[in-house]
Amino acid sequence: MDAYYRDLTGLPTAAKAASNFDDPAAFDYELLVLHIEQLAAGNSIESPVYDFATHTRQEAIEHIVPIPNLIVEGLFALYWPLINNLYHLRLFIATDDNLCLKRRANRDCKERERSPESVQKQYQSHVRPMYQRHILPTARKADLLLNGVDSPQQKIDLIISTLKLQS
Numbered sequence: 001m002d003a004y005y006r007d008l009t010g011l012p013t014a015a016k017a018a019s020n021f022d023d024p025a026a027f028d029y030e031l032l033v034l035h036i037e038q039l040a041a042g043n044s045i046e047s048p049v050y051d052f053a054t055h056t057r058q059e060a061i062e063h064i065v066p067i068p069n070l071i072v073e074g075l076f077a078l079y080w081p082l083i084n085n086l087y088h089l090r091l092f093i094a095t096d097d098n099l100c101l102k103r104r105a106n107r108d109c110k111e112r113e114r115s116p117e118s119v120q121k122q123y124q125s126h127v128r129p130m131y132q133r134h135i136l137p138t139a140r141k142a143d144l145l146l147n148g149v150d151s152p153q154q155k156i157d158l159i160i161s162t163l164k165l166q167s
Helices: 013-018 029-040 097-111 116-141 152-166
Strands: 045-051 056-064 091-094 144-147
Touching: 029 045, 091 116, 097 116, 144 152
Parallel strands: 091 144
Antiparallel strands: 045 056
């Protein structure tokens, strides 16, 4: 879903930095739905490429061809009922708040050129409140709840066994 953040090209740098990227309105929901529907129907799409350092879409696009198993990953993957109806298996990964902040700080400082202070401030003002309001309630829509500290292999094994049960 990261590719579907709204393009903030026309905004000044300060306004971009102050934007709440953890609100559903930060996403180009219409394009996301269109693309998921197209992939589900067996059609290829031209996905946007988002630059998190500048909060803009790049001119480049990513050509994505449909495959039998499509994974839609992101904060709001279970948020909108229209795309929820297209899924065969809905997963929700819950992780301790402190671990989330630590992982986010590591990522944002390394990959998105952010300071630790700005990450902490954004986490307290936007990330955590939006998680409580918009993301956590979507856990009840999940077919499978996963623990964010279990090893990737444990998660994969659980997902595969759940898929086998559904077959």
